[in-house]
Amino acid sequence: MTTKMPAAFSVYLDLLRVVAAAVVVLSHYPLTASQAAITDRFNFGYDAVIVFFVLSGYVISHAVDTKERDGLTYSINRIARIMPVAVVAVLLSLLLMAWGSQVNPVLYPEATQLQRPLYYVLRTVSFTNEFWWDDIRPFGNGPYWSLAFEVWCYILYGLAIFSRGRWRVVMVLAALLVTGPKQWLMLPIWLAGVAAYRYRDGFTLSRKALWRICLCPVVLFFVIQLSNPRDWSYPLAGMQVERLLGHGLDGAANFGWGYLLAFLVAAHLFAARQLGLSSRSGAHGRPAVIVRHLAAYTFSLYIYHYPLLFFWQALLGQTRDFYDPVQRALMYAGILIPVFILGRLVEGRKKQFRQLLIASVSSARRLIGPRTP
Numbered sequence: 014m015t016t017k018m019p020a021a022f023s024v025y026l027d028l029l030r031v032v033a034a035a036v037v038v039l040s041h042y043p044l045t046a047s048q049a050a051i052t053d054r055f056n057f058g059y060d061a062v063i064v065f066f067v068l069s070g071y072v073i074s075h076a077v078d079t080k081e082r083d084g085l086t087y088s089i090n091r092i093a094r095i096m097p098v099a100v101v102a103v104l105l106s107l108l109l110m111a112w113g114s115q116v117n118p119v120l121y122p123e124a125t126q127l128q129r130p131l132y133y134v135l136r137t138v139s140f141t142n143e144f145w146w147d148d149i150r151p152f153g154n155g156p157y158w159s160l161a162f163e164v165w166c167y168i169l170y171g172l173a174i175f176s177r178g179r180w181r182v183v184m185v186l187a188a189l190l191v192t193g194p195k196q197w198l199m200l201p202i203w204l205a206g207v208a209a210y211r212y213r214d215g216f217t218l219s220r221k222a223l224w225r226i227c228l229c230p231v232v233l234f235f236v237i238q239l240s241n242p243r244d245w246s247y248p249l250a251g252m253q254v255e256r257l258l259g260h261g262l263d264g265a266a267n268f269g270w271g272y273l274l275a276f277l278v279a280a281h282l283f284a285a286r287q288l289g290l291s292s293r294s295g296a297h298g299r300p301a302v303i304v305r306h307l308a309a310y311t312f313s314l315y316i317y318h319y320p321l322l323f324f325w326q327a328l329l330g331q332t333r334d335f336y337d338p339v340q341r342a343l344m345y346a347g348i349l350i351p352v353f354i355l356g357r358l359v360e361g362r363k364k365q366f367r368q369l370l371i372a373s374v375s376s377a378r379r380l381i382g383p384r385t386p
Contacts, residue, residue, distance in 0.1 A: 018075060022289045024301045026068060026282075027308035032070075033061040034311040037156065038318050042344060046336055050197075056243050056267070057252035062159050063202060063271050065315070067278040069163055070170075078210070079175055084175035085374070091167050093367035096138075097359050098312055099160060103137050105355075106320040113327035120327050123153050140164040145193030148263040154320050158264040165192050166203040174205065194258060195265040205275035209282045229282035230277035246270035257384070279294025296330070313356035321348045370376075 028260070040058030043049035043192070081087040107130055114121040126133045133151055142149035143161040149159050165188070172184045173378045189197060218226070250269030251262055325347040329340060 017079070019286065019289050022286045023146070024304055025285060025289070026072065027304050029064060030311045031307045033064045033306060034314045035229075036061040037315055038348070041155075041319060042322055042348075045339060049336075054157040055238055055244060056143070057238075059244075059267060059271075060238070060274060062156075063274045064278055065159070065200045066163065066166075066199070067206040067209070067275050070166070070203040070208075071210045071282060072206075073167065073170065074207040074210040077170075079333045083172060087171050087175065089367055089370045089374070091164075091171070093363050093370055095160075095164060095167075097363070097366050098316060099140075099157075100138050101122060101355060101359050102154060102157065102316040102320075103134055103151045106154040107134065108156075109320045109324040110152040113324040117327035117330065120323050121153055123150065126152055139163075143195055143197070143264070144191065146260045148261075153321065156315055156319050158256045160308060160316065162196060163203065164200040165196050166200055169200065170203075170207070194254075194260075195262055196220070198254070198268040198273075198338060199263065200273050202275040205272075205279040206282070209279035213283060213286050218287070223284045223288050225284075226280055227288060230281040234274065234277055237270075237358060244270075246273075309361065314352050317352050317355055318348050321351055 037058050039048065040052050040056075040061070043052050078092070079088060081090055107127075108122055110124060111127060114124040114127070118124060130152075133149060136147075136149055137151035137157060139160045140146070142151065143158060148158065169185060169188050172188060173181060176184050244267050246269030247267055251266035254264070254268075255262055265271075322344070325344050329343065
């Protein structure tokens with residue numbers, strides 16, 4: 014089975030990340046009244062999060078298969094990738110809420126978190142903010158909810174892959190018990206990406222069949238979403254589980270559609286990879302360079318844009334029409350410029366963070382010294 018990621022397919026995954034991140038931002042701050050009507054009618058922002066989850070499962074399983082062959086390397090790479098960005102996101106959200114809530118408190122209904130900032134900082138940087146029935150969005154940073162679920166998907170997958178013997182079962186079950194039902198419901202969405210990677214060469218199909226598998230999920234996505242009301246699966250699945258459990262499911266409430274969409278995305282990725290295995294077109298050149306460059310900022314855009322959006326809304330107030338072009342330009346400049354700066358300073362230095370973690374682990378080992386029999 015092939016393990017190396019085809020160059021053209023890697024660029025395509027980056028393109029999907031860029032599109033998903035843009036959809037999330039546009040869902041939270043539409044460009045026009047017409048687009049706002051579409052955003053209100055269809056929950057494409059949630060769909061983009063599901064795409065992120067499936068892509069994450071796919072890419073992480075590829076990394077484990079090719080270069081992260083032990084638990085320590087896996088853990089260091091995940092921490093270096095996630096923690097710096099997450100810590101900055103939480104502290105940025107705290108700072109912007111403290112300032113913005115003084116200017117326009119109506120935009121910050123969660124400003125009560127400022128009364129216990131240390132508690133909320135610790136809960137969110139430890140990614141325990143979605144355990145069981147908790148739903149803590151740090152200082153109004155709404156998109157952070159999905160990061161908590163994704164990080165625990167990393168942990169559960171790492172425990173399942175790198176633990177041995179009976180400890181594997183014990184530790185995975187313990188992690189599932191600690192995290193609670195919402196994590197259980199979100200985990201299969203992430204694992205759909207793992208399955209798409211694991212079975213990437215599992216079936217030999219004609220190119221005609223692969224094109225059908227590649228395109229049908231895209232068509233089905235629009236047919237299903239455009240013919241149903243917003244969050245249509247919630248009464249069918251999420252609401253029933255909530256009644257059974259006696260609690261709300263928060264970000265996991267639309268898992269019914271999430272499962273179906275995850276399957277469609279996984280099938281699409283499976284076929285797209287096989288179709289591009291022998292193709293080098295699209296892997297190089299200026300378009301590919303642009304896509305890779307933009308993809309390097311998608312995590313920062315996703316996790317920083319929301320607090321910046323509300324902060325600038327608070328400062329600009331209602332001095333202009335909501336869809337005034339000048340206000341649009343000011344708002345997007347106020348979001349994209351800080352995202353670019355923070356992305357360069359934080360997300361762009363994950364290699365340095367990784368080297369620092371490796372050095373710290375090496376120093377700790379030297380301090381502990383060799384074990385004596």
